[in-house]
Amino acid sequence: QKEVEQDPGPLSVPEGAIVSLNCTYSNSAFQYFMWYRQYSRKGPELLMYTYSSGNKEDGRFTAQVDKSSKYISLFIRDSQPSDSATYLCAMSPIYNQGGKLIFGQGTELSVKP
Amino acid sequence: KAGVTQTPRYLIKTRGQQVTLSCSPISGHRSVSWYQQTPGQGLQFLFEYFSETQRNKGNFPGRFSGRQFSNSRSEMNVSTLELGDSALYLCASSIGTSGGDTQYFGPGTRLTVL
Numbered sequence: 001q002k003e004v005e006q007d008p009g010p011l012s013v014p015e016g017a018i019v020s021l022n023c024t025y026s027n028s029a030f031q032y033f034m035w036y037r038q039y040s041r042k043g044p045e046l047l048m049y050t051y052s053s054g055n056k057e058d059g060r061f062t063a064q065v066d067k068s069s070k071y072i073s074l075f076i077r078d079s080q081p082s083d084s085a086t087y088l089c090a091m092s093p094i095y096n097q098g099g100k101l102i103f104g105q106g107t108e109l110s111v112k113p
Numbered sequence: 114k115a116g117v118t119q120t121p122r123y124l125i126k127t128r129g130q131q132v133t134l135s136c137s138p139i140s141g142h143r144s145v146s147w148y149q150q151t152p153g154q155g156l157q158f159l160f161e162y163f164s165e166t167q168r169n170k171g172n173f174p175g176r177f178s179g180r181q182f183s184n185s186r187s188e189m190n191v192s193t194l195e196l197g198d199s200a201l202y203l204c205a206s207s208i209g210t211s212g213g214d215t216q217y218f219g220p221g222t223r224l225t226v227l
Contacts, residue, residue: 032213043117043203043218044156051213088156092213100146100169101205101216103156 003027006089006104015113019076023089023104026070030102031094033065035074038086038106047087048074079111115140117206117219125225131192134222136204138185144168144209145187146216147179150201159202162187163209191224199226 006023013019021035031052036044048063050056050072056063062075072091076083089104118137126132138145146169147159158171162181179189185206191198201221207214 034215036218041223043220045218046215049215090156094213100158100161100171101148101156102158103148105155 001026002105003102004089004091004104007107008105010108010110012110012112013079015079015081015111017079017111019074019079019083019109019111021074021076021087021089021107021109023072024070025072025091025102027091027093027102028067028070029093030091032092033063033072034090034101035061035063036088036090036103038088040085044088081111081113084110117204117217119202119204119219119222121222122220123223123225125227126194127227128194128196130194131190132194132224133188133190134202134204134224136187136189136206136219138187138204138206139217142206142208142217143185144207144214145181145185146205146207147187147189148203148205149173150203150221151199156203159189194226196226199224 004025033050035048038044053065053067060077064073086106086108088106090101120135144163146161150156161169165181176192181187203221205216205218207216
């Protein structure tokens with residue numbers, strides 16, 4: 001069983017829809033949680049970063065972390081065709097001295113005009 | 114501020130050859146991490162260098178090695194290439210002083226092994 005599980009999709013939604021992306025994990029030592037977006041043939045770019053539990057909002061994006069359930073989510077409101085990409089969750093434990101992010105498989109999202 | 118740069122962007126090699134990939138981190142960043150991305154396995158951590166020392170290592174065979182120079186630039190080397198080494202190799206840089214440091218990724222080097 002992988003440390004981080006993420007449904008690879010693909011997920012197809014109409015423009016303007018609310019998108020919900022999720023990851024589950026098994027390592028209770030994870031404290032730092034990230035969402036990256038990766039366009040085709042590009043490197044991942046950081047979208048959201050959360051430390052420990054709670055919610056964080058940035059424009060149309062909201063990240064949620066529920067450590068009791070070992071479950072993280074990313075919500076995209078008013079989705080746009082430009083949001084079409086692969087979304088990767090990533091996490092690391094508090095004792096990590098740097099490097100070694102553990103990634104989910106990535107969810108491929110397509111937003112149709 | 115310039116981002117993370119990787120060279121070359123594309124490489125085609127044959128089985129048994131070796132390859133060296135290069136990564137230049139963001140100015141001021143001392144940590145460089147390398148990842149392998151494949152459709153089947155996703156993004157997997159290879160190793161991380163900080164101040165010219167390997168600080169973390171993933172579960173890859175010894176054919177995969179790396180180094181970091183005094184200016185924080187890093188190289189990774191893969192010897193005796195196998196077909197399964199075909200992948201996108203990504204490097205990421207960060208300040209490197211805390212487990213929560215944000216990692217910034219380069220565009221990757223796409224390696225094809227024939």
